[in-house]
Amino acid sequence: MAHRYQVRTGDMLAEIARDSYGTAPLTRKLADYNGITNPNLLRVGEYLELPARLVLAPPAAVPAASGALQPPHSLEGIIATFGDIRRHIRDDGHLNPAWETGHLATAPIPFAIPLSWDRTRRVQGIYCHKLLAPLVSDLFRAIQQEGLQEQITTFGGCFNCRPKRQSNKLSTHSWGIAIDLNPETNRQGSPGDMSGELVALFKRYGFAWGGTWSGRNKDPMHFQFCTGY
Structure with a gap:
């Protein structure tokens, strides 16, 4: 605990x-x-x-279900796999746009998802780290193929260079390796109502689920492609 x-x-x-x-x-x-x-x-x-x-x-890394990319463990592993974004954050706290240009890409997905902050708009691609993009596309195809599409009501974001909520450390969203889903009913600190089948599928693809965290850190909307951070 x-x-x-x-x-x-x-x-x-x-x-x-x-x-x-x-x-x-x-x-x-x-x-x-x-x-x-x-x-x-x-x-x-x-x-x-x-x-x-x-x-x-942990006794062993969790294998990813698609491709060769493995979820890294700890900050050291995240940096080794996805780059040291800290070196590109300017003194004013803003990220150098060159990092974003060189490290991010849009992963196409097979169905559109309403934005949580504006349901009149839908996304059919997830802007994430370019190394993760193929796996994200595979994951959302699997979501559709397994009939879990309706379990996703809104998209809460992926890439966002910012500190983790209730912490000073960078969020995994900063690297574009975290995805938030259905935030309206899965707020931080709450048990949420995330589909168990959806959680299991994300885990098969190497994502850790914030719903297993405890106390104020519990974050059932949050899936991240790493452990130990």
Whole structure:
């Protein structure tokens, strides 16, 4: 069960990792999970997410169902697979457009989905990381073939360079590797009503589901192509 820890004066991340997991070597993974670039610099008063040990150190990666692309684990794995977007965020907080041009593409999907913020508009392509685009197209074809199309009522977005809600670390949406569906009835912190069949299909394609997270982090609208972050 994940929980939150508020940093106090004198705290060291290695000590927090040892107290929480019984071993200091998970310090780097805990730093990555929280988007901390320097484990030796903690801000007093900030909150750290302390996930279950298996989240930081899983026994094996989850295989993707389509193609050779595998879901990366931890911030280090995301950067190795999809690039270090942090280097392209300007001092004003905006992303250099060159990164978007070089790393993103539109994955065509076989049916149109209304936008959650404007149901008069529909999308028939998902703007995501170019490495993920073929898998996303395959996934949505499988959704249609398995008769799950009607389980998707609205599209809440994919690429969006921003911090994670209730956190200072970058959201996986920043890399274009997360998809939000049916946000109206699957708000963060709620149990939601996401279709179990739809969740199972996303997992077959290597996506982790935010509905398994706990407390305020629970996010049943959210699917991300990575673990440990």
